[in-house]
Amino acid sequence: MEPTIIEIPSKYHRQRTKDVDLMVVHAMAEWVMDDKRVYHHCTDWLNVLKLSVHAFCLPDGRIVQSVDPQQVAYHAAEFNNTSVGMEFIVAGGHNYDSFLRRMADRENSPYTQAQYDAGGWWFRQQARWFDLTFEQIKTHRDLAPDRKKDPGDAFDWDTFKAAFEAAG
Numbered sequence: 001m002e003p004t005i006i007e008i009p010s011k012y013h014r015q016r017t018k019d020v021d022l023m024v025v026h027a028m029a030e031w032v033m034d035d036k037r038v039y040h041h042c043t044d045w046l047n048v049l050k051l052s053v054h055a056f057c058l059p060d061g062r063i064v065q066s067v068d069p070q071q072v073a074y075h076a077a078e079f080n081n082t083s084v085g086m087e088f089i090v091a092g093g094h095n096y097d098s099f100l101r102r103m104a105d106r107e108n109s110p111y112t113q114a115q116y117d118a119g120g121w122w123f124r125q126q127a128r129w130f131d132l133t134f135e136q137i138k139t140h141r142d143l144a145p146d147r148k149k150d151p152g153d154a155f156d157w158d159t160f161k162a163a164f165e166a167a168g
């Protein structure tokens with residue numbers, strides 16, 4: 001079933017100069033606590049950092065569309081020009097340490113079935129549009145193993161893959 005899509009456009013994007021050959025799974029907290037202990041909603045926090053992503057996948061299975069996948073978003077450093085990305089949102093407010101712990105909690109995963117279903121659907125749409133396969137989906141950790149941990153060990157790749165394959 002097609003998920004509900006909300007539009008929250010980001011101004012951080014530019015024209016692509018290369019074809020998309022990579023799709024990236026990210027994760028971030030719903031509310032990010034900064035070093036002054038102030039919370040920022042995930043969509044605002046990327047603006048603070050002058051970053052962006054094509055879409056967010058909320059825990060209830062709604063998708064927030066932020067940058068047109070035909071445009072470059074700023075989510076994966078040197079891979080930006082050739083990739084699309086989605087943030088899987090971890091419910092609640094977190095500083096970076098508590099976010100890392102939450103993302104690693106396999107026993108009590110923060111990721112929901114509604115999220116795997118909606119995210120699987122979204123990646124399937126990208127795969128179809130850009131003529132890519134499931135194998136061209138990587139995690140942010142795969143791309144930057146020294147710097148990045150997302151989406152963490154709690155992200156169930158098999159469940160995600162099943163949702164991708166089930167998406168019509």
Ligand SMILES: [Zn+2]
Binds near residue numbers: 140
């Ligand atoms: Zn990431």
